[in-house]
Amino acid sequence: MAGLVYPLLPSYWAGQKYLNTAKQLLRSRLQELIKQSDAGAWEPRDSNADELNLLSWLASMAKGRDREPDTISHVLVLVALASVHTTLLRMVNVLYDIIAAGPTLLDELLSEINTVAENGWDVNAYDKLHRLDSVLRESQRLSPPTTLGMKRLFKKPHTFHDGTHVPAGTYAALPIHAIENDAAHTPDPEVYDGLRSFRAREQFEQQSNAAAADKSGNVDNNNKLASAKEFQFSTPTRTVLNFGYGKAACPGRFFASVVIKMVVVRLITEYEFRFLPGTGRPKNVMLYEFLFPWPWQKVLVRRRKEGGCPF
Numbered sequence: 234m235a236g237l238v239y240p241l242l243p244s245y246w247a248g249q250k251y252l253n254t255a256k257q258l259l260r261s262r263l264q265e266l267i268k269q270s271d272a273g274a275w276e277p278r279d280s281n282a283d284e285l286n287l288l289s290w291l292a293s294m295a296k297g298r299d300r301e302p303d304t305i306s307h308v309l310v311l312v313a314l315a316s317v318h319t320t321l322l323r324m325v326n327v328l329y330d331i332i333a334a335g336p337t338l339l340d341e342l343l344s345e346i347n348t349v350a351e352n353g354w355d356v357n358a359y360d361k362l363h364r365l366d367s368v369l370r371e372s373q374r375l376s377p378p379t380t381l382g383m384k385r386l387f388k389k390p391h392t393f394h395d396g397t398h399v400p401a402g403t404y405a406a407l408p409i410h411a412i413e414n415d416a417a418h419t420p421d422p423e424v425y426d427g428l429r430s431f432r433a434r435e436q437f438e439q440q441s442n443a444a445a446a447d448k449s450g451n452v453d454n455n456n457k458l459a460s461a462k463e464f465q466f467s468t469p470t471r472t473v474l475n476f477g478y479g480k481a482a483c484p485g486r487f488f489a490s491v492v493i494k495m496v497v498v499r500l501i502t503e504y505e506f507r508f509l510p511g512t513g514r515p516k517n518v519m520l521y522e523f524l525f526p527w528p529w530q531k532v533l534v535r536r537r538k539e540g541g542c543p544f
């Protein structure tokens with residue numbers, strides 16, 4: 234049935250047009266790389282910045298029917314969809330959340346950035362921004378890209394241990410937004426609390442420090458750090474599933490976390506933001522299970538007179 238309906242949808246033809254453009258742009262480069270790779274004359278080197286990318290990896294690693302320029306181009310478009318939209322969506326929502334929360338949260342974030350910057354700024358600095366990390370996680374809890382996740386097609390019939398039977402061909406998904414926002418997992422789920430995970434992490438670290446300290450007063454740091462990650466933006470847990478879970482969990486989440494922080498740090502250290510008088514944080518638009526920021530929202534922006542970006 235779906236096969237009859239989708240050619241009638243304008244979005245289907247718009248999608249085909251994007252795919253064809255990508256195939257035309259990438260075809261000759263991919264042909265060249267596959268040819269050289271087949272002849273054993275080329276493989277991507279991490280030391281070459283032009284080859285440290287997904288296009289090169291796919292050209293060297295794709296196998297069987299997938300080792301073909303148009304298929305690889307299609308995959309690249311899908312990865313662009315999975316990575317760009319989700320990351321941009323988070324940046325916009327985090328910015329809205331920070332403006333809406335007011336100066337106290339902003340001051341805490343700026344103060345944390347200053348403290349971290351005192352020891353120099355490199356890629357490791359982003360791991361130390363625990364408050365900003367918490368703001369990202371809280372934003373994704375309330376404004377996720379989608380309310381349904383872990384979407385799977387059952388190729389074989391499956392019976393779960395509670396007796397639930399799923400026939401082959403079933404398309405299944407989990408209500409991930411509802412799970413995370415169940416009060417049993419998130420107290421006062423309707424309240425935006427940017428430092429929610431930060432405080433949970435602090436509390437956990439204090440408790441685990443106390444528990445891991447042996448009689449001589451030493452702390453088992455390895456044990457402590459492994460578990461503190463549970464509260465991070467990039468860590469999926471059994472009730473925080475916006476990046477999926479298990480072996481198919483999003484492989485781009487660590488990259489996304491750094492990129493979003495990089496952009497937000499630059500924005501809040503160099504500019505001041507405010508909603509237009511009489512307006513507030515725009516509500517998300519929901520299309521099916523997908524959430525989008527209101528695209529016509531305007532905000533007031535001005536360059537800060539003091540301070541500045543640490544990088």
Ligand code: HEM
Nearest residue numbers: 315316319320383384475476477478481482483484485489
């Ligand atoms: C905040 C940003 C992001 C969010 C919320 C997000 C979310 C997700 C989710 C929910 C999945 C499916 C997991 C599953 O069904 O089990 C996924 C898969 C994937 N993501 Fe992301 N993602 C983000 C950023 C990125 C970035 C930046 C990249 C690449 C640079 C990326 C690459 C991928 C890929 C390749 C997959 C497929 C993995 C597989 O099937 O094994 N994602 N992502």
